[in-house]
Amino acid sequence: MAQPLRIGKAAKATGLTVDTIRFYQKAGLLKPPARSAGGYRVFTGIEIDELQFIRKAQDLGFSLAEIKELMHLRGQNGQACPEVREIIKRRLATVRAKINALQHLEAELGQALRTCSRAIRAGAHGEPCPVIEQIQSTKKRSRHDH
Amino acid sequence: MAQPLRIGKAAKATGLTVDTIRFYQKAGLLKPPARSAGGYRVFTGIEIDELQFIRKAQDLGFSLAEIKELMHLRGQNGQACPEVREIIKRRLATVRAKINALQHLEAELGQALRTCSRAIRAGAHGEPCPVIEQIQSTKKRSRHDH
DNA sequence: CTTGACTCTGGAGTGTACTCCAGGGTTTAG
DNA sequence: CTAAACCCTGGAGTACACTCCAGAGTCAAG
Structure with a gap:
Protein backbone atom coordinates (compact mmCIF):
# COMPACT_ATOMS: atom_id res chain seq x y z
CA MET A 1 0.00 0.00 0.00
CA ALA A 2 0.89 3.69 0.14
CA GLN A 3 4.63 4.23 0.47
CA PRO A 4 5.95 7.08 2.63
CA LEU A 5 5.58 10.61 1.26
CA ARG A 6 7.62 13.75 1.60
CA ILE A 7 5.96 16.93 2.75
CA GLY A 8 4.92 18.17 -0.71
CA LYS A 9 2.99 15.00 -1.57
CA ALA A 10 1.62 14.79 1.96
CA ALA A 11 0.29 18.32 1.53
CA LYS A 12 -1.42 17.40 -1.73
CA ALA A 13 -2.84 14.22 -0.21
CA THR A 14 -4.40 16.08 2.70
CA GLY A 15 -5.33 19.40 1.14
CA LEU A 16 -3.07 21.25 3.54
CA THR A 17 -0.03 23.33 2.59
CA VAL A 18 3.55 22.37 3.39
CA ASP A 19 3.77 25.41 5.64
CA THR A 20 0.68 24.36 7.55
CA ILE A 21 2.01 20.85 8.10
CA ARG A 22 5.30 22.21 9.40
CA PHE A 23 3.32 24.59 11.58
CA TYR A 24 1.28 21.73 13.03
CA GLN A 25 4.46 19.89 13.82
CA LYS A 26 5.94 22.91 15.60
CA ALA A 27 2.67 23.26 17.51
CA GLY A 28 3.02 19.71 18.73
CA LEU A 29 -0.03 18.28 16.97
CA LEU A 30 2.16 15.76 15.19
CA LYS A 31 4.94 13.82 16.80
CA PRO A 32 8.13 14.73 14.90
CA PRO A 33 8.06 12.57 11.77
CA ALA A 34 10.96 10.40 10.63
CA ARG A 35 13.61 12.00 8.46
CA SER A 36 15.28 10.77 5.29
CA ALA A 37 19.06 10.70 4.92
CA GLY A 38 18.95 14.23 3.55
CA GLY A 39 16.92 15.53 6.47
CA TYR A 40 13.52 15.52 4.74
CA ARG A 41 10.35 14.73 6.67
CA VAL A 42 8.87 11.36 5.79
CA PHE A 43 5.14 10.79 6.31
CA THR A 44 3.60 7.32 6.58
CA GLY A 45 -0.03 6.38 6.03
CA ILE A 46 -0.77 6.80 9.73
CA GLU A 47 0.57 10.33 9.70
CA ILE A 48 -1.50 11.17 6.63
CA ASP A 49 -4.56 9.92 8.50
CA GLU A 50 -3.66 12.12 11.44
CA LEU A 51 -3.36 15.16 9.20
CA GLN A 52 -6.74 14.42 7.69
CA PHE A 53 -8.20 14.06 11.16
CA ILE A 54 -6.83 17.47 12.12
CA ARG A 55 -8.35 19.03 9.03
CA LYS A 56 -11.73 17.45 9.72
CA ALA A 57 -11.80 18.35 13.40
CA GLN A 58 -10.90 21.88 12.45
CA ASP A 59 -13.77 22.23 10.03
CA LEU A 60 -15.97 21.22 12.95
CA GLY A 61 -14.79 24.24 14.90
CA PHE A 62 -12.24 22.70 17.23
CA SER A 63 -9.21 24.78 18.13
CA LEU A 64 -5.72 23.39 17.64
CA ALA A 65 -5.45 23.00 21.43
CA GLU A 66 -8.61 20.92 21.47
CA ILE A 67 -7.50 18.89 18.48
CA LYS A 68 -4.24 18.13 20.25
CA GLU A 69 -6.30 16.63 23.04
CA LEU A 70 -8.58 14.76 20.65
CA MET A 71 -5.54 13.22 18.98
CA HIS A 72 -4.39 11.80 22.29
CA LEU A 73 -7.84 10.31 22.92
CA ARG A 74 -7.92 8.88 19.43
CA GLY A 75 -4.43 7.47 19.76
CA ARG A 121 -44.54 31.66 -5.53
CA ALA A 122 -47.06 34.30 -4.46
CA GLY A 123 -45.16 36.76 -6.62
CA ALA A 124 -44.17 39.32 -3.99
CA HIS A 125 -42.34 42.01 -5.95
CA GLY A 126 -42.97 44.92 -3.61
CA GLU A 127 -39.83 44.98 -1.47
CA PRO A 128 -36.51 46.45 -2.69
CA CYS A 129 -34.43 43.45 -1.45
CA PRO A 130 -31.43 45.17 0.16
CA VAL A 131 -29.58 41.87 0.29
CA ILE A 132 -28.47 41.89 -3.33
CA GLU A 133 -25.57 44.16 -2.50
CA GLN A 134 -24.61 41.64 0.16
CA ILE A 135 -24.62 38.82 -2.38
CA GLN A 136 -21.75 40.45 -4.26
CA SER A 137 -19.44 40.27 -1.26
CA THR A 138 -20.47 36.64 -0.76
CA LYS A 139 -18.58 35.68 -3.88
CA LYS A 140 -15.14 35.85 -2.31
CA ARG A 141 -14.09 32.30 -1.57
CA SER A 142 -13.12 30.96 1.84
CA ARG A 143 -9.99 29.18 2.94
CA HIS A 144 -11.38 25.70 2.34
CA ASP A 145 -12.67 26.18 -1.19
CA HIS A 146 -9.64 24.98 -3.15
CA MET B 1 -41.91 45.26 28.43
CA ALA B 2 -38.11 45.75 28.54
CA GLN B 3 -37.20 49.43 28.34
CA PRO B 4 -34.12 50.49 26.34
CA LEU B 5 -30.70 49.74 27.82
CA ARG B 6 -27.37 51.46 27.69
CA ILE B 7 -24.33 49.52 26.60
CA GLY B 8 -23.36 48.24 30.06
CA LYS B 9 -26.72 46.63 30.75
CA ALA B 10 -26.92 45.40 27.17
CA ALA B 11 -23.56 43.70 27.70
CA LYS B 12 -24.79 42.00 30.87
CA ALA B 13 -28.03 40.96 29.17
CA THR B 14 -26.20 39.30 26.27
CA GLY B 15 -23.07 37.98 27.94
CA LEU B 16 -20.90 40.11 25.68
CA THR B 17 -18.57 42.89 26.81
CA VAL B 18 -19.12 46.57 26.08
CA ASP B 19 -15.98 46.55 23.96
CA THR B 20 -17.26 43.64 21.92
CA ILE B 21 -20.59 45.34 21.29
CA ARG B 22 -18.85 48.51 20.14
CA PHE B 23 -16.59 46.36 17.99
CA TYR B 24 -19.59 44.66 16.36
CA GLN B 25 -21.06 48.04 15.61
CA LYS B 26 -17.84 49.25 13.98
CA ALA B 27 -17.72 46.00 12.01
CA GLY B 28 -21.18 46.73 10.62
CA LEU B 29 -22.98 43.81 12.24
CA LEU B 30 -25.34 46.21 14.00
CA LYS B 31 -26.91 49.22 12.39
CA PRO B 32 -25.77 52.25 14.44
CA PRO B 33 -28.06 52.32 17.48
CA ALA B 34 -29.98 55.39 18.65
CA ARG B 35 -28.20 57.78 20.99
CA SER B 36 -29.38 59.44 24.16
CA ALA B 37 -29.11 63.20 24.68
CA GLY B 38 -25.65 62.68 26.20
CA GLY B 39 -24.44 60.65 23.24
CA TYR B 40 -24.86 57.21 24.82
CA ARG B 41 -25.89 54.22 22.73
CA VAL B 42 -29.43 53.07 23.44
CA PHE B 43 -30.37 49.44 22.77
CA THR B 44 -33.96 48.29 22.32
CA GLY B 45 -35.29 44.76 22.73
CA ILE B 46 -34.79 44.09 19.03
CA GLU B 47 -31.15 45.06 19.23
CA ILE B 48 -30.64 42.84 22.27
CA ASP B 49 -32.13 39.96 20.26
CA GLU B 50 -29.72 40.72 17.45
CA LEU B 51 -26.77 40.64 19.81
CA GLN B 52 -27.91 37.31 21.19
CA PHE B 53 -28.28 35.99 17.67
CA ILE B 54 -24.70 37.03 16.89
CA ARG B 55 -23.44 35.27 19.98
CA LYS B 56 -25.33 32.09 19.15
CA ALA B 57 -24.30 32.01 15.51
CA GLN B 58 -20.73 32.55 16.59
CA ASP B 59 -20.78 29.60 18.95
CA LEU B 60 -21.90 27.60 15.93
CA GLY B 61 -18.70 28.47 14.14
CA PHE B 62 -19.88 31.21 11.79
CA SER B 63 -17.45 34.02 11.08
CA LEU B 64 -18.48 37.63 11.60
CA ALA B 65 -18.69 38.03 7.82
CA GLU B 66 -21.10 35.10 7.61
CA ILE B 67 -23.10 36.37 10.55
CA LYS B 68 -23.47 39.72 8.83
CA GLU B 69 -25.06 37.86 5.94
CA LEU B 70 -27.25 35.76 8.21
CA MET B 71 -28.50 38.92 9.92
CA HIS B 72 -29.72 40.25 6.59
CA LEU B 73 -31.53 36.98 5.87
CA ARG B 74 -33.03 36.99 9.32
CA GLY B 75 -34.12 40.58 9.04
CA ARG B 121 -14.10 -2.36 34.52
CA ALA B 122 -11.71 -5.09 33.44
CA GLY B 123 -9.04 -3.41 35.55
CA ALA B 124 -6.44 -2.67 32.89
CA HIS B 125 -3.55 -1.06 34.74
CA GLY B 126 -0.76 -1.88 32.30
CA GLU B 127 -0.44 1.27 30.21
CA PRO B 128 1.36 4.38 31.47
CA CYS B 129 -1.43 6.75 30.33
CA PRO B 130 0.54 9.62 28.77
CA VAL B 131 -2.56 11.76 28.77
CA ILE B 132 -2.39 12.79 32.41
CA GLU B 133 0.06 15.54 31.60
CA GLN B 134 -2.43 16.72 29.01
CA ILE B 135 -5.18 16.90 31.62
CA GLN B 136 -3.34 19.64 33.46
CA SER B 137 -3.39 21.96 30.48
CA THR B 138 -7.07 21.18 29.96
CA LYS B 139 -7.92 23.15 33.06
CA LYS B 140 -7.52 26.57 31.46
CA ARG B 141 -10.99 27.87 30.69
CA SER B 142 -12.23 29.03 27.29
CA ARG B 143 -13.71 32.35 26.23
CA HIS B 144 -17.30 31.33 26.79
CA ASP B 145 -16.97 29.90 30.30
CA HIS B 146 -17.97 32.96 32.29
C1' DC C 1 28.09 18.48 -13.00
C1' DT C 2 24.77 21.75 -13.55
C1' DT C 3 19.89 22.96 -13.52
C1' DG C 4 15.42 22.90 -11.52
C1' DA C 5 12.26 21.05 -8.34
C1' DC C 6 12.01 20.11 -3.84
C1' DT C 7 13.10 20.64 1.07
C1' DC C 8 15.21 22.74 5.32
C1' DT C 9 15.20 26.48 9.38
C1' DG C 10 14.14 30.72 11.61
C1' DG C 11 11.69 34.57 11.66
C1' DA C 12 8.62 38.19 9.99
C1' DG C 13 3.96 39.35 8.29
C1' DT C 14 -1.35 38.74 7.81
C1' DG C 15 -6.35 38.34 8.98
C1' DT C 16 -9.80 37.65 12.40
C1' DA C 17 -11.81 38.75 16.57
C1' DC C 18 -11.39 40.76 20.09
C1' DT C 19 -9.28 43.46 24.43
C1' DC C 20 -7.33 47.21 26.69
C1' DC C 21 -5.94 51.76 27.43
C1' DA C 22 -5.83 57.22 27.61
C1' DG C 23 -8.08 61.17 27.93
C1' DG C 24 -12.16 62.92 27.98
C1' DG C 25 -17.68 63.85 28.75
C1' DT C 26 -22.37 62.35 31.29
C1' DT C 27 -25.37 60.79 34.92
C1' DT C 28 -26.84 59.91 39.39
C1' DA C 29 -26.64 59.32 44.45
C1' DG C 30 -25.69 61.77 48.57
C1' DC D 1 -21.96 70.43 43.94
C1' DT D 2 -19.06 66.66 43.94
C1' DA D 3 -17.66 61.93 43.66
C1' DA D 4 -18.45 57.48 41.73
C1' DA D 5 -20.05 55.03 38.12
C1' DC D 6 -20.92 54.99 33.59
C1' DC D 7 -20.12 56.17 28.70
C1' DC D 8 -17.52 58.26 24.56
C1' DT D 9 -13.64 57.96 20.66
C1' DG D 10 -9.41 56.57 18.55
C1' DG D 11 -5.85 53.72 18.53
C1' DA D 12 -2.59 50.26 20.29
C1' DG D 13 -1.99 45.47 21.81
C1' DT D 14 -3.08 40.32 22.00
C1' DA D 15 -4.10 35.39 20.72
C1' DC D 16 -4.76 32.20 17.28
C1' DA D 17 -3.86 30.06 12.99
C1' DC D 18 -1.68 30.40 9.54
C1' DT D 19 1.35 32.36 5.38
C1' DC D 20 5.31 34.03 3.32
C1' DC D 21 9.95 34.98 2.84
C1' DA D 22 15.45 34.50 2.79
C1' DG D 23 19.20 31.89 2.52
C1' DA D 24 20.81 27.36 2.26
C1' DG D 25 20.94 22.19 1.44
C1' DT D 26 19.21 17.73 -1.31
C1' DC D 27 18.24 15.14 -5.23
C1' DA D 28 16.80 13.36 -9.88
C1' DA D 29 17.31 14.22 -14.82
C1' DG D 30 19.99 15.32 -18.76
Whole structure:
Protein backbone atom coordinates (compact mmCIF):
# COMPACT_ATOMS: atom_id res chain seq x y z
CA MET A 1 0.00 0.00 0.00
CA ALA A 2 0.89 3.69 0.14
CA GLN A 3 4.63 4.23 0.47
CA PRO A 4 5.95 7.08 2.63
CA LEU A 5 5.58 10.61 1.26
CA ARG A 6 7.62 13.75 1.60
CA ILE A 7 5.96 16.93 2.75
CA GLY A 8 4.92 18.17 -0.71
CA LYS A 9 2.99 15.00 -1.57
CA ALA A 10 1.62 14.79 1.96
CA ALA A 11 0.29 18.32 1.53
CA LYS A 12 -1.42 17.40 -1.73
CA ALA A 13 -2.84 14.22 -0.21
CA THR A 14 -4.40 16.08 2.70
CA GLY A 15 -5.33 19.40 1.14
CA LEU A 16 -3.07 21.25 3.54
CA THR A 17 -0.03 23.33 2.59
CA VAL A 18 3.55 22.37 3.39
CA ASP A 19 3.77 25.41 5.64
CA THR A 20 0.68 24.36 7.55
CA ILE A 21 2.01 20.85 8.10
CA ARG A 22 5.30 22.21 9.40
CA PHE A 23 3.32 24.59 11.58
CA TYR A 24 1.28 21.73 13.03
CA GLN A 25 4.46 19.89 13.82
CA LYS A 26 5.94 22.91 15.60
CA ALA A 27 2.67 23.26 17.51
CA GLY A 28 3.02 19.71 18.73
CA LEU A 29 -0.03 18.28 16.97
CA LEU A 30 2.16 15.76 15.19
CA LYS A 31 4.94 13.82 16.80
CA PRO A 32 8.13 14.73 14.90
CA PRO A 33 8.06 12.57 11.77
CA ALA A 34 10.96 10.40 10.63
CA ARG A 35 13.61 12.00 8.46
CA SER A 36 15.28 10.77 5.29
CA ALA A 37 19.06 10.70 4.92
CA GLY A 38 18.95 14.23 3.55
CA GLY A 39 16.92 15.53 6.47
CA TYR A 40 13.52 15.52 4.74
CA ARG A 41 10.35 14.73 6.67
CA VAL A 42 8.87 11.36 5.79
CA PHE A 43 5.14 10.79 6.31
CA THR A 44 3.60 7.32 6.58
CA GLY A 45 -0.03 6.38 6.03
CA ILE A 46 -0.77 6.80 9.73
CA GLU A 47 0.57 10.33 9.70
CA ILE A 48 -1.50 11.17 6.63
CA ASP A 49 -4.56 9.92 8.50
CA GLU A 50 -3.66 12.12 11.44
CA LEU A 51 -3.36 15.16 9.20
CA GLN A 52 -6.74 14.42 7.69
CA PHE A 53 -8.20 14.06 11.16
CA ILE A 54 -6.83 17.47 12.12
CA ARG A 55 -8.35 19.03 9.03
CA LYS A 56 -11.73 17.45 9.72
CA ALA A 57 -11.80 18.35 13.40
CA GLN A 58 -10.90 21.88 12.45
CA ASP A 59 -13.77 22.23 10.03
CA LEU A 60 -15.97 21.22 12.95
CA GLY A 61 -14.79 24.24 14.90
CA PHE A 62 -12.24 22.70 17.23
CA SER A 63 -9.21 24.78 18.13
CA LEU A 64 -5.72 23.39 17.64
CA ALA A 65 -5.45 23.00 21.43
CA GLU A 66 -8.61 20.92 21.47
CA ILE A 67 -7.50 18.89 18.48
CA LYS A 68 -4.24 18.13 20.25
CA GLU A 69 -6.30 16.63 23.04
CA LEU A 70 -8.58 14.76 20.65
CA MET A 71 -5.54 13.22 18.98
CA HIS A 72 -4.39 11.80 22.29
CA LEU A 73 -7.84 10.31 22.92
CA ARG A 74 -7.92 8.88 19.43
CA GLY A 75 -4.43 7.47 19.76
CA GLN A 76 -5.03 5.48 22.90
CA ASN A 77 -8.58 4.41 22.17
CA GLY A 78 -9.89 3.23 25.54
CA GLN A 79 -6.45 2.61 27.03
CA ALA A 80 -7.71 2.78 30.63
CA CYS A 81 -7.31 5.45 33.31
CA PRO A 82 -10.48 7.23 34.45
CA GLU A 83 -9.16 10.72 33.80
CA VAL A 84 -9.11 9.95 30.10
CA ARG A 85 -12.70 8.81 30.28
CA GLU A 86 -13.65 12.11 31.90
CA ILE A 87 -12.06 14.08 29.09
CA ILE A 88 -13.91 12.00 26.54
CA LYS A 89 -17.15 12.60 28.42
CA ARG A 90 -16.63 16.35 28.43
CA ARG A 91 -15.79 16.40 24.74
CA LEU A 92 -18.81 14.28 23.97
CA ALA A 93 -21.00 16.75 25.87
CA THR A 94 -19.67 19.74 23.93
CA VAL A 95 -20.01 17.90 20.63
CA ARG A 96 -23.62 17.04 21.47
CA ALA A 97 -24.32 20.62 22.49
CA LYS A 98 -22.91 21.78 19.18
CA ILE A 99 -25.05 19.33 17.23
CA ASN A 100 -28.10 20.51 19.12
CA ALA A 101 -27.44 24.17 18.45
CA LEU A 102 -26.80 23.46 14.79
CA GLN A 103 -30.06 21.54 14.53
CA HIS A 104 -31.84 24.56 15.92
CA LEU A 105 -30.20 26.74 13.33
CA GLU A 106 -31.09 24.20 10.67
CA ALA A 107 -34.75 24.44 11.67
CA GLU A 108 -34.62 28.23 11.60
CA LEU A 109 -32.97 28.31 8.20
CA GLY A 110 -35.43 25.73 6.88
CA GLN A 111 -38.29 27.88 8.13
CA ALA A 112 -36.79 30.95 6.46
CA LEU A 113 -36.36 29.00 3.23
CA ARG A 114 -40.03 27.93 3.18
CA THR A 115 -41.30 31.40 3.95
CA CYS A 116 -39.08 32.71 1.21
CA SER A 117 -40.22 30.17 -1.38
CA ARG A 118 -43.83 30.88 -0.54
CA ALA A 119 -43.28 34.61 -1.04
CA ILE A 120 -41.70 33.97 -4.44
CA ARG A 121 -44.54 31.66 -5.53
CA ALA A 122 -47.06 34.30 -4.46
CA GLY A 123 -45.16 36.76 -6.62
CA ALA A 124 -44.17 39.32 -3.99
CA HIS A 125 -42.34 42.01 -5.95
CA GLY A 126 -42.97 44.92 -3.61
CA GLU A 127 -39.83 44.98 -1.47
CA PRO A 128 -36.51 46.45 -2.69
CA CYS A 129 -34.43 43.45 -1.45
CA PRO A 130 -31.43 45.17 0.16
CA VAL A 131 -29.58 41.87 0.29
CA ILE A 132 -28.47 41.89 -3.33
CA GLU A 133 -25.57 44.16 -2.50
CA GLN A 134 -24.61 41.64 0.16
CA ILE A 135 -24.62 38.82 -2.38
CA GLN A 136 -21.75 40.45 -4.26
CA SER A 137 -19.44 40.27 -1.26
CA THR A 138 -20.47 36.64 -0.76
CA LYS A 139 -18.58 35.68 -3.88
CA LYS A 140 -15.14 35.85 -2.31
CA ARG A 141 -14.09 32.30 -1.57
CA SER A 142 -13.12 30.96 1.84
CA ARG A 143 -9.99 29.18 2.94
CA HIS A 144 -11.38 25.70 2.34
CA ASP A 145 -12.67 26.18 -1.19
CA HIS A 146 -9.64 24.98 -3.15
CA MET B 1 -41.91 45.26 28.43
CA ALA B 2 -38.11 45.75 28.54
CA GLN B 3 -37.20 49.43 28.34
CA PRO B 4 -34.12 50.49 26.34
CA LEU B 5 -30.70 49.74 27.82
CA ARG B 6 -27.37 51.46 27.69
CA ILE B 7 -24.33 49.52 26.60
CA GLY B 8 -23.36 48.24 30.06
CA LYS B 9 -26.72 46.63 30.75
CA ALA B 10 -26.92 45.40 27.17
CA ALA B 11 -23.56 43.70 27.70
CA LYS B 12 -24.79 42.00 30.87
CA ALA B 13 -28.03 40.96 29.17
CA THR B 14 -26.20 39.30 26.27
CA GLY B 15 -23.07 37.98 27.94
CA LEU B 16 -20.90 40.11 25.68
CA THR B 17 -18.57 42.89 26.81
CA VAL B 18 -19.12 46.57 26.08
CA ASP B 19 -15.98 46.55 23.96
CA THR B 20 -17.26 43.64 21.92
CA ILE B 21 -20.59 45.34 21.29
CA ARG B 22 -18.85 48.51 20.14
CA PHE B 23 -16.59 46.36 17.99
CA TYR B 24 -19.59 44.66 16.36
CA GLN B 25 -21.06 48.04 15.61
CA LYS B 26 -17.84 49.25 13.98
CA ALA B 27 -17.72 46.00 12.01
CA GLY B 28 -21.18 46.73 10.62
CA LEU B 29 -22.98 43.81 12.24
CA LEU B 30 -25.34 46.21 14.00
CA LYS B 31 -26.91 49.22 12.39
CA PRO B 32 -25.77 52.25 14.44
CA PRO B 33 -28.06 52.32 17.48
CA ALA B 34 -29.98 55.39 18.65
CA ARG B 35 -28.20 57.78 20.99
CA SER B 36 -29.38 59.44 24.16
CA ALA B 37 -29.11 63.20 24.68
CA GLY B 38 -25.65 62.68 26.20
CA GLY B 39 -24.44 60.65 23.24
CA TYR B 40 -24.86 57.21 24.82
CA ARG B 41 -25.89 54.22 22.73
CA VAL B 42 -29.43 53.07 23.44
CA PHE B 43 -30.37 49.44 22.77
CA THR B 44 -33.96 48.29 22.32
CA GLY B 45 -35.29 44.76 22.73
CA ILE B 46 -34.79 44.09 19.03
CA GLU B 47 -31.15 45.06 19.23
CA ILE B 48 -30.64 42.84 22.27
CA ASP B 49 -32.13 39.96 20.26
CA GLU B 50 -29.72 40.72 17.45
CA LEU B 51 -26.77 40.64 19.81
CA GLN B 52 -27.91 37.31 21.19
CA PHE B 53 -28.28 35.99 17.67
CA ILE B 54 -24.70 37.03 16.89
CA ARG B 55 -23.44 35.27 19.98
CA LYS B 56 -25.33 32.09 19.15
CA ALA B 57 -24.30 32.01 15.51
CA GLN B 58 -20.73 32.55 16.59
CA ASP B 59 -20.78 29.60 18.95
CA LEU B 60 -21.90 27.60 15.93
CA GLY B 61 -18.70 28.47 14.14
CA PHE B 62 -19.88 31.21 11.79
CA SER B 63 -17.45 34.02 11.08
CA LEU B 64 -18.48 37.63 11.60
CA ALA B 65 -18.69 38.03 7.82
CA GLU B 66 -21.10 35.10 7.61
CA ILE B 67 -23.10 36.37 10.55
CA LYS B 68 -23.47 39.72 8.83
CA GLU B 69 -25.06 37.86 5.94
CA LEU B 70 -27.25 35.76 8.21
CA MET B 71 -28.50 38.92 9.92
CA HIS B 72 -29.72 40.25 6.59
CA LEU B 73 -31.53 36.98 5.87
CA ARG B 74 -33.03 36.99 9.32
CA GLY B 75 -34.12 40.58 9.04
CA GLN B 76 -36.13 40.14 5.88
CA ASN B 77 -37.43 36.67 6.61
CA GLY B 78 -38.77 35.44 3.28
CA GLN B 79 -39.07 38.92 1.79
CA ALA B 80 -38.91 37.58 -1.76
CA CYS B 81 -36.10 37.63 -4.33
CA PRO B 82 -34.64 34.28 -5.38
CA GLU B 83 -31.05 35.29 -4.67
CA VAL B 84 -31.85 35.40 -0.99
CA ARG B 85 -33.31 31.93 -1.21
CA GLU B 86 -30.09 30.70 -2.81
CA ILE B 87 -28.00 32.05 0.04
CA ILE B 88 -30.25 30.35 2.55
CA LYS B 89 -29.97 27.10 0.61
CA ARG B 90 -26.19 27.23 0.60
CA ARG B 91 -26.08 28.00 4.31
CA LEU B 92 -28.48 25.18 5.02
CA ALA B 93 -26.25 22.78 3.08
CA THR B 94 -23.13 23.73 5.05
CA VAL B 95 -25.00 23.55 8.34
CA ARG B 96 -26.25 20.07 7.46
CA ALA B 97 -22.76 18.98 6.45
CA LYS B 98 -21.46 20.21 9.77
CA ILE B 99 -24.15 18.35 11.69
CA ASN B 100 -23.29 15.21 9.79
CA ALA B 101 -19.59 15.46 10.49
CA LEU B 102 -20.24 16.15 14.16
CA GLN B 103 -22.50 13.12 14.39
CA HIS B 104 -19.65 11.05 13.03
CA LEU B 105 -17.35 12.45 15.65
CA GLU B 106 -20.00 11.81 18.29
CA ALA B 107 -20.11 8.16 17.26
CA GLU B 108 -16.32 7.91 17.39
CA LEU B 109 -16.14 9.51 20.82
CA GLY B 110 -19.01 7.33 22.06
CA GLN B 111 -17.12 4.27 20.85
CA ALA B 112 -13.96 5.43 22.59
CA LEU B 113 -15.90 6.05 25.78
CA ARG B 114 -17.34 2.53 25.78
CA THR B 115 -13.99 0.92 25.06
CA CYS B 116 -12.50 3.02 27.82
CA SER B 117 -15.17 2.11 30.37
CA ARG B 118 -14.81 -1.56 29.54
CA ALA B 119 -11.06 -1.36 30.05
CA ILE B 120 -11.54 0.26 33.44
CA ARG B 121 -14.10 -2.36 34.52
CA ALA B 122 -11.71 -5.09 33.44
CA GLY B 123 -9.04 -3.41 35.55
CA ALA B 124 -6.44 -2.67 32.89
CA HIS B 125 -3.55 -1.06 34.74
CA GLY B 126 -0.76 -1.88 32.30
CA GLU B 127 -0.44 1.27 30.21
CA PRO B 128 1.36 4.38 31.47
CA CYS B 129 -1.43 6.75 30.33
CA PRO B 130 0.54 9.62 28.77
CA VAL B 131 -2.56 11.76 28.77
CA ILE B 132 -2.39 12.79 32.41
CA GLU B 133 0.06 15.54 31.60
CA GLN B 134 -2.43 16.72 29.01
CA ILE B 135 -5.18 16.90 31.62
CA GLN B 136 -3.34 19.64 33.46
CA SER B 137 -3.39 21.96 30.48
CA THR B 138 -7.07 21.18 29.96
CA LYS B 139 -7.92 23.15 33.06
CA LYS B 140 -7.52 26.57 31.46
CA ARG B 141 -10.99 27.87 30.69
CA SER B 142 -12.23 29.03 27.29
CA ARG B 143 -13.71 32.35 26.23
CA HIS B 144 -17.30 31.33 26.79
CA ASP B 145 -16.97 29.90 30.30
CA HIS B 146 -17.97 32.96 32.29
C1' DC C 1 28.09 18.48 -13.00
C1' DT C 2 24.77 21.75 -13.55
C1' DT C 3 19.89 22.96 -13.52
C1' DG C 4 15.42 22.90 -11.52
C1' DA C 5 12.26 21.05 -8.34
C1' DC C 6 12.01 20.11 -3.84
C1' DT C 7 13.10 20.64 1.07
C1' DC C 8 15.21 22.74 5.32
C1' DT C 9 15.20 26.48 9.38
C1' DG C 10 14.14 30.72 11.61
C1' DG C 11 11.69 34.57 11.66
C1' DA C 12 8.62 38.19 9.99
C1' DG C 13 3.96 39.35 8.29
C1' DT C 14 -1.35 38.74 7.81
C1' DG C 15 -6.35 38.34 8.98
C1' DT C 16 -9.80 37.65 12.40
C1' DA C 17 -11.81 38.75 16.57
C1' DC C 18 -11.39 40.76 20.09
C1' DT C 19 -9.28 43.46 24.43
C1' DC C 20 -7.33 47.21 26.69
C1' DC C 21 -5.94 51.76 27.43
C1' DA C 22 -5.83 57.22 27.61
C1' DG C 23 -8.08 61.17 27.93
C1' DG C 24 -12.16 62.92 27.98
C1' DG C 25 -17.68 63.85 28.75
C1' DT C 26 -22.37 62.35 31.29
C1' DT C 27 -25.37 60.79 34.92
C1' DT C 28 -26.84 59.91 39.39
C1' DA C 29 -26.64 59.32 44.45
C1' DG C 30 -25.69 61.77 48.57
C1' DC D 1 -21.96 70.43 43.94
C1' DT D 2 -19.06 66.66 43.94
C1' DA D 3 -17.66 61.93 43.66
C1' DA D 4 -18.45 57.48 41.73
C1' DA D 5 -20.05 55.03 38.12
C1' DC D 6 -20.92 54.99 33.59
C1' DC D 7 -20.12 56.17 28.70
C1' DC D 8 -17.52 58.26 24.56
C1' DT D 9 -13.64 57.96 20.66
C1' DG D 10 -9.41 56.57 18.55
C1' DG D 11 -5.85 53.72 18.53
C1' DA D 12 -2.59 50.26 20.29
C1' DG D 13 -1.99 45.47 21.81
C1' DT D 14 -3.08 40.32 22.00
C1' DA D 15 -4.10 35.39 20.72
C1' DC D 16 -4.76 32.20 17.28
C1' DA D 17 -3.86 30.06 12.99
C1' DC D 18 -1.68 30.40 9.54
C1' DT D 19 1.35 32.36 5.38
C1' DC D 20 5.31 34.03 3.32
C1' DC D 21 9.95 34.98 2.84
C1' DA D 22 15.45 34.50 2.79
C1' DG D 23 19.20 31.89 2.52
C1' DA D 24 20.81 27.36 2.26
C1' DG D 25 20.94 22.19 1.44
C1' DT D 26 19.21 17.73 -1.31
C1' DC D 27 18.24 15.14 -5.23
C1' DA D 28 16.80 13.36 -9.88
C1' DA D 29 17.31 14.22 -14.82
C1' DG D 30 19.99 15.32 -18.76
